[in-house]
Amino acid sequence: MQLHLKLLLLAGMYTAGCNSSPSQQQAADTTNAPVSVETVETSNGSTFKKQGTLAFVSKSGADTLRKIDIQLAQTDQQREDGLMYRRSMTDEQGMLFIFPDLEERSFWMKNTYISLDIIYIDDKMEIVSVQKYATPLSEQSLPSFKKAQYVLEVNGGFVDKYHIAYGDKIAYIKD
Template sequence: MQLHLKCILIASLYIAGCHQNTGNSNNNGVDTATAAPTTVAVTETSNGSAFKKQATLAFLSKSGADTLRKIDIQLAQTDEQRADGLMYRKTMTDDQGMLFIFPDMEERAFWMKNTYISLDIIYIADNMEIVSVQKYATPLSEESLPSYKKAKYVLEVNGGFCDKYHIAYGDKIAYQ
C-alpha cells in the first residue's frame, strides 16, 4: 500500500513540475500559452455546432405538382445565427440543411470562411421561388458567392444536392 501511495506522490510531483510556470503568465499565474479557453459553446462538438431540427422543408417542382425532396432544416433567423451558419461543421447528411431567414428582399452574397464541407447555396425570393444557386461552393474559401437577384431566404445543403435531386431555378420551397 505504501509503495502505491509513493508512486502516486511521485507522479503528482512530476506532473506539477511539467506544468510549472515558464514566465508567460497573467496575474493569476496561469500559463497563457497553454491555458484552455474559458468559454465554450454548449452546442459545440468536434463536428462543429450540433444540428438542431427546427422545421421540415420540401422542394416543389416548377409546376407545383411534385415534391422533389424533403429535408430537415435548422433555422438561422438572428444576425448571430446567420453569421455562424454552418461554420466548423465537418459533415452534414443529404437530409439536413440550414435555412437563413432575412427580414427583407436584398441581393445576398455568402462565403465559405470556416466552412469545412462543400455546399450548394440556394437563394430564394419572398414568394418561395428559387432565384439563384451557387453549386459546389469550395470549403474554406473567402470568395463571395452572390445571388445576382434579390432573395429573402438562403438555403445551404450539401454540395451536389441540387444536381442529385434535380433542384433548379424556378422550383419552389415550402417549410413548416
C-alpha cells in the same frame, strides 16, 4: 501557428485522406501522430438541431422533389455563424437563413469545412439563384445576382443529385 493556418492544414489533411485508398489510409494512420481539432461552439451549436421541415416543389407545383429537415438561422448572430465549424451534414439536412427583407445576398465559406450548394430564394419562395459546390474555407464571395429573402445551404452536389432548379419552390414549417 495561427488558427487559420492550422485549419487550412487540417482541411488539406482531411482532403488527402478522403482521396487515398484504404491501404494508404491505414499506412498514414500508423505513421502520423494524432491531431487535435479545436471545437468551436457557435450560436447555432456545432451539431445539427432540427427546427423544421422543408420541401422542394417542382415549377409545375405537381411534384415534391425532396423533403429535408432544417435548422433555422433567424438572428444576425445565427446568420453570421451559419454552418461554420460543422464537420458533416447529411442529404436529409440543411440550414435555412431567414432575412427580414428582400435584397441581393452574398455568402462565403470562411470556417466552413464541408462543400455546400447555396440556394437563394425570393419572397415568393421561388429559387432565383444557386451557387453549386462552394469551396470549403474559401473567402470568395458567392452572390445571389437576384434579390433573395431566404438562403438554403445543403451539401455540395445536392441540387444536381435531386434535380432542383431555378423556378422550383420551397415550402417549410417550423417545429
